[in-house]
Amino acid sequence: MALMIKFGTLYMGDEPLGFPRPGPRKYDYRHTPSIDIRDTVPGKEIKWIDNGEGLYISKIPLLNYISWNDLEQNGFTDGKAVIIDDTVAICRLLCAADKPGVRNEWKDALDGVSDPPGIWGPQSVAFWSQEHGEGWGGRVAGEQGIRAWNPVGRNVRRKDIGFRPALDLAVRNQDICEKMIGKALMVRWASGMPMDYWVSGKLVEFTDYDLLLEDVDGSIGTSGDQLAQFLPNGRAFVSRAALRATTERL
Known part of the structure; x- marks a missing residue:
C-alpha cells in the first residue's frame, strides 16, 4: 500500500489553491504572476505519494495552461528550495525520458506504486518533465498513454499539459x-x-x-x-x- 501525505499548499500569486477544484476545469496559470508552494493551509493540502525511496510525487497535476518556460521562470524545473511548515525541501519536475544512463523516475514510480489501482489519478492531463533542448521541453503521460514521453515546445500552454511537482526532502x-x-x-x-x-x-x-x-x-x-x-x-x-x-x- 502506497504512503500518501498531505503537505504544503500551492499558491497562485497570494491565493492558496485547493484540490480538486470545484467544477470541471483545472486551475489556469495564465492569469497569475507567479506560483509557489508554502505552508499547509487546512483543506487545501497537496497530496504526495512516496515513490518508495523518499521522493514524494504529487498525486495529480496541479495546474494547466502552464508552459515549461513558466515553470523554469518560477524555479521548478531543476528544483527550488521551499519551506513548508518549518521543513525545508526541494521541489522540482520529474526526470522522465527514456534515455540511456538516465533514470526514468515516473516509470519507476508507476512500477513501484500501483496499489490501490488508480492511485495516480486520472491521466487526461499530461505534465512537464525536466528534459529540455533547444526550444522544447519534455512532456509525459496524458492521452497518449500513462508512460508516453515526447518533446513539446517550451512556450506551449495547453489545457492538457500541467504541473506535477516532486518533493525531495534532501536539501542540496x-x-x-x-x-x-x-x-x-x-x-x-x-x-x-x-x-x-x-x-x-x-x-x-x-x-x-x-x-x-x-x-x-x-x-x-x-x-x-x-x-x-x-x-x-x-x-x-x-x-x-x-x-x-x-x-x-x-
Whole structure:
C-alpha cells in the first residue's frame, strides 16, 4: 500500500489553491504572476505519494495552461528550495525520458506504486518533465498513454499539459541559505557514498565549510568522523565538502 501525505499548499500569486477544484476545469496559470508552494493551509493540502525511496510525487497535476518556460521562470524545473511548515525541501519536475544512463523516475514510480489501482489519478492531463533542448521541453503521460514521453515546445500552454511537482526532502549543498536557519532539513552525501548516509535536524548556523544542526537524527555508517561530528547535547557539525550539490537520481 502506497504512503500518501498531505503537505504544503500551492499558491497562485497570494491565493492558496485547493484540490480538486470545484467544477470541471483545472486551475489556469495564465492569469497569475507567479506560483509557489508554502505552508499547509487546512483543506487545501497537496497530496504526495512516496515513490518508495523518499521522493514524494504529487498525486495529480496541479495546474494547466502552464508552459515549461513558466515553470523554469518560477524555479521548478531543476528544483527550488521551499519551506513548508518549518521543513525545508526541494521541489522540482520529474526526470522522465527514456534515455540511456538516465533514470526514468515516473516509470519507476508507476512500477513501484500501483496499489490501490488508480492511485495516480486520472491521466487526461499530461505534465512537464525536466528534459529540455533547444526550444522544447519534455512532456509525459496524458492521452497518449500513462508512460508516453515526447518533446513539446517550451512556450506551449495547453489545457492538457500541467504541473506535477516532486518533493525531495534532501536539501542540496547550494541551496543552504539564511532563510533556512531555525528550520528542519535533511542532507545526503554525494555520489561515492552509500545513499543511506543522511543527517537531519534543525539548522542553527552554517559556514562555507560546515552546518551546525540540533535535534539531530541520522545514519552515516562507519565514516562518521569524516562526515559529521556528533556532540553530546544533541547537536552535530556536518561537513559540507561531500554534500550532494545537484539533484542526483536515487
